[in-house]
Amino acid sequence: MKFIHSADIHLGSMLNVYDENLKEYSDVFRNAVYDAFKKIIDYAIDIKVNFLIISGDLYDRDGKSIKANSFFNLQCRRLLNENINVYIAAGNHDPFVGKREIFNLPENVFICSSEECSEFEMKDEYSNIIARVYGNSYRGKSDSRKLYNSYNPVDDNVFNVAILHTELNPNNFNYVPCTLENLKSKKKMSYWALGHIHKCRILNDIQPVVAYSGMPQGRDIGEEGIGGCLLVEVNEVNKPSIEFLPTSSVVWKRVEVDINEVTDNQPKNLTELINLMESKAQHIINQLENIPSGLHTNVDLNGIVKGYAIRWIIKGRGSINTIFEDSEDDLEEIIKENLNSKLMNYSKFIYTDSIDVRLEKEIFNIEGLKNDNTIVKEIYELCDEFSEKDDLRKGIIATFGQVWESNYDMENINYLKMQLDEDTFQEILRKARELIIYSLMEEK
Incomplete structure (x- = not known):
């Protein structure tokens, strides 16, 4: 059995990039979130999974976008044609899911109840139950219930999957308070498919497996790194193996530029500083993107990533600091314009989102x-x-x-x-x- 665990799609949102000088890239930034979800559907069809899990925040906000809802329906109909079910728990961003749909949901889409723990059975072609999916949706924009208490599989003879949207913080009553130990204590559960935290992490790798799939596409520097979803394959003894499937067409990164890297060749003016940043940019292009720790992928990342959005952190101690201190102009904006005029033309574009100057005064x-x-x-x-x-x-x-x-x-x-x-x-x-x-x- 195979299934994909995804979460925090946030359809209806876009990358936080506002630069009138980059109009030719506006579609890339506007559609990156949609492209990431389409990649998830592509994976599901190509790999021939049994079902898809969405652990909350399919949509970004209450005011549901008609475009987002239409797009979701079209993608799920692609799965319907392949006999692939979709199981969704509503999160704090989209507690309305299933209640105020603009279009009729395809019959392969199942939404967890907000009042009680839903249970769905997944059967093979011989009508044998191969998995059960449990889930509980949010009632509103916050939910203080200890929902994990209601996740009680009838047995552990099949693979039991739990969908939960939580911060895993017992003291935060906005987002389903619980602890990792609470989830691990549910011995009949095989896999906890978590959402809400936008970083992919495997918190427990033995039964029950506890995992955040993370966000498929980051929208600002606070959501840096390559996003994706998790492919879970289960063998005959119900032991899962997990693979990371990358989906981000644009990867947000913080990149440090240390002017003291080469002690005898420090940049002394803006031209030399920009040249140093360009050399760092070339390194970004040539370097293979890191996937989440402890995971592997069989996907060629070069075919997924179209470009990068960078926050440059300029640090070190040198005379160039005086130029920044004495200037009345917005030097950060000048550097940003210079970099974007060059680096957006790279084979994988590099967009300079912001520049954080942390230079220090020269002290002998x-x-x-x-x-x-x-x-x-x-x-x-x-x-x-x-x-x-x-x-x-x-x-x-x-x-x-x-x-x-x-x-x-x-x-x-x-x-x-x-x-x-x-x-x-x-x-x-x-x-x-x-x-x-x-x-x-x-x-x-």
Whole structure:
């Protein structure tokens, strides 16, 4: 038996790319989410799977797009022609699924109830039950029920699949609170097909297998990396093997450009910096994209990925920092325009989405100071402690003020506050460290 586990399709959304200078690529960015779902359907047909699982958030929002609904129906009719069923649990983005359909759903599409745990039987050509699928849909945009308690297979003689849309956080009552241990305790369950977290991860690789398939197509830098779905093959003793199937036509990436990489050839002006970034871009094109850890794929990634959307992080210590500090122009935007005019023409396009400048002032023999100067050494050590020790970390975050939100929900961001994610926290520490050290050096 074979099935595909997918989740978080978010039909009706598009990539967060807004650049009037790139109109010829607008269709690529607008249709990437749809293309990813079509690839899932292509895989299902080519591999001849028995069924397809969608673990929540098939659609992006309540105001269902007619285009999205029509597209979904057309793709499911392709599966109907191949006798492939589709089992869906509604998530927090699309609790309306099955309740306010614009088109009649094809008869091969089954939607889990929002009131009780649904059970579906999958039979072979001889009418033998080869799998049971269990699932429970969200009632609304949040759901505080401990739904896993209602997933109770009648036996473990067949492969039992559970569809659940959860954050796996027992303290977050918006998204079906539970723990990994709660799911693992359901011994009759064979496979937990999870949705909601947009990163593909295998959390438990023995029965019951617990897995997030991740998002098929990232839409911004917060959803970086290649997305896809999971092909699950089950042998005679109900033991599953899992393969990653890539679906992202556009891959979001953070790329660091360290100006100190070659100590005797640091970029001294914008032309040299842009040239360095171009050489990094060439490396991106030539490098095989990493798939999720612990998984393998038999798919040629070169046939899937059309291009990349990059956030460049420019770091290091050198004289070029003065150009950024003294300029009244938006140098980041100038660099972005220069890069896009060149890199969008590559065999796999490279779109520069944003540039994060983290350059530091020139300080003579900084490495020597870190080793020999007691104060500088203590500043570095203190910053390391703030990063690693929870009590110190909480203390320093408390001094940041109420404008920052450190425990935020990515699905319900408070836009009146600044979001203190890990990357931002580390950058605040770095800037504070540099400001103190440079001030000490000036006084000296």
